[in-house]
Amino acid sequence: MRISELARAAGVPVATVKFYLRDGLVPPGRATSATQATYDDSHLQRLRLVRALVEVGGMPLAKVRVVLDVVDRPPADPYDAVGEALAALPPYVDTAPPYGRATALLDALELAYDENVTAVAQLDAALAGLEAAGRPLDVDAARAYLHQVRLIAEREVASVERGDEREVASVVQDVVLGTVLLEPVILSLRRLVHAALYRERHPRR
Amino acid sequence: MRISELARAAGVPVATVKFYLRDGLVPPGRATSATQATYDDSHLQRLRLVRALVEVGGMPLAKVRVVLDVVDRPPADPYDAVGEALAALPPYVDTAPPYGRATALLDALELAYDENVTAVAQLDAALAGLEAAGRPLDVDAARAYLHQVRLIAEREVASVERGDEREVASVVQDVVLGTVLLEPVILSLRRLVHAALYRERHPRR
Structure with a gap:
C-alpha cells in the first residue's frame, strides 16, 4: 500500500508516518x-504499535525504541521478552531493590511473583506513597483488589x-498493546464509576 | 515541628522540602x-499530597499547582471541585469533544456520566487507540470490566x-490521593497476575 493508505489504516496523519520513518x-x-x-502489513502492525505507545501510553521515544528492540530481537523465552518490554512502559519508578513493602504484601496475598518484574517496583513505590501519605494499604484491602x-x-x-x-x-x-490500551480503559471506568456513585449520593441541588 | 521533623514525617529529604517551600x-x-x-499538621498534609503527586503520580509541577489551587480555593460543589482536580491528573489527552466512542459505549453500558469529566476523554482516547490497533473493545468485554x-x-x-x-x-x-496512589496498586497487581498466569501455563524448562 502507499504511505497515504498506510497512514489512513493506522489512523495517523501522513506527516506523523514520515516522522516515524525518518526516526x-x-x-x-x-x-x-x-x-x-510501498508498505505492507508488517509496516501497519509496527505503526499501530508505535501509535499506541506514543499517543495512548504517552511514552517518550527512547522508551518506545526499547519496546521495538524487544519485538525485533526478542529473548528466546516469551516470559523474559514480555518482561523486558513491559519494563519500558510507564509508570517509571527509579527505586532499587529490595522492594520489601511489595514482596511482604505479595507473600501475604500468596501471589507468586518474580522480583525482576517491574510491576513489583511499581507496587512498592505505590505502597511507599500510601504509607507516606498516612494511609497505608492493609492486607484485606489489597486482597479485595487482587480478587477483582x-x-x-x-x-x-x-x-x-x-x-x-x-x-x-x-x-x-x-x-x-493489551497493557497500554486496556489500562486506561480500566482506570477511566473506575473514575467514572466513582463520579456516578458520588452523584447518586449527593444529587446537585 | 521543625523542618527536619516535617521531612521525616512525610518521608521526603529536607532538601526536597526546601525546594517545595521555595517553589x-x-x-x-x-x-x-x-x-x-515551625510547621504544623497542615504543612504535613500538603507535603504528603505534593509528594504523592510528584513521586507516585509522576506529575509535572504545573499540574501539581492546579490540584493545589483547587484544594486551596475549591468550588462550592464538591463534585465540581473533585472534577477540576482530577482533570489535572494523568493520563493527559489533548483531544476535544465530542467523545463519540466513549459516550456510545457508556450509553450502551447504562453508566450515568457527565461529558465534562476528564475520564470520558481518557476513555475515548483509549477506545480510539484500540480501534486504530485493530482490536476494538466490544461491549461485552467493556461490560465485564465495568462489572469488576x-x-x-x-x-x-x-x-x-x-x-x-x-x-x-x-x-x-x-x-x-485515592486516585494517584491506588491506581498504580490496581495496575501493578494486574501486571503481576498476568505474569503469574503466564508462568503457570508455561513453566520455565
Whole structure:
C-alpha cells in the first residue's frame, strides 16, 4: 500500500508516518521509484504499535525504541521478552531493590511473583506513597483488589489464543498493546464509576 | 515541628522540602527566628499530597499547582471541585469533544456520566487507540470490566466516611490521593497476575 493508505489504516496523519520513518521507528518501505515506496502489513502492525505507545501510553521515544528492540530481537523465552518490554512502559519508578513493602504484601496475598518484574517496583513505590501519605494499604484491602483484578486478568487471558505455537515477537506485541490500551480503559471506568456513585449520593441541588 | 521533623514525617529529604517551600508548593512555616520556622499538621498534609503527586503520580509541577489551587480555593460543589482536580491528573489527552466512542459505549453500558469529566476523554482516547490497533473493545468485554471496576469502586466508597459534613478541600485531597496512589496498586497487581498466569501455563524448562 502507499504511505497515504498506510497512514489512513493506522489512523495517523501522513506527516506523523514520515516522522516515524525518518526516526527509524517504522522501517522503510520497498522503493518503487525515486520518491515512492510501498508498505505492507508488517509496516501497519509496527505503526499501530508505535501509535499506541506514543499517543495512548504517552511514552517518550527512547522508551518506545526499547519496546521495538524487544519485538525485533526478542529473548528466546516469551516470559523474559514480555518482561523486558513491559519494563519500558510507564509508570517509571527509579527505586532499587529490595522492594520489601511489595514482596511482604505479595507473600501475604500468596501471589507468586518474580522480583525482576517491574510491576513489583511499581507496587512498592505505590505502597511507599500510601504509607507516606498516612494511609497505608492493609492486607484485606489489597486482597479485595487482587480478587477483582484476578477475575479481570483471567478473563483477558481466556480471550487470547494459547501462545505455545506463536512467535515471541507477536506475543510481546499483544501483551504490550493489551497493557497500554486496556489500562486506561480500566482506570477511566473506575473514575467514572466513582463520579456516578458520588452523584447518586449527593444529587446537585 | 521543625523542618527536619516535617521531612521525616512525610518521608521526603529536607532538601526536597526546601525546594517545595521555595517553589511555593508548600506554604511557609511560622518564623521562630531569622533562620528557623515551625510547621504544623497542615504543612504535613500538603507535603504528603505534593509528594504523592510528584513521586507516585509522576506529575509535572504545573499540574501539581492546579490540584493545589483547587484544594486551596475549591468550588462550592464538591463534585465540581473533585472534577477540576482530577482533570489535572494523568493520563493527559489533548483531544476535544465530542467523545463519540466513549459516550456510545457508556450509553450502551447504562453508566450515568457527565461529558465534562476528564475520564470520558481518557476513555475515548483509549477506545480510539484500540480501534486504530485493530482490536476494538466490544461491549461485552467493556461490560465485564465495568462489572469488576464497579465492585472495586463500591468497596472503596464504602470504606470512606460520608462526605456530607466534610470540608470540600479535604474531600478533594482524599479523592486525589485515592486516585494517584491506588491506581498504580490496581495496575501493578494486574501486571503481576498476568505474569503469574503466564508462568503457570508455561513453566520455565
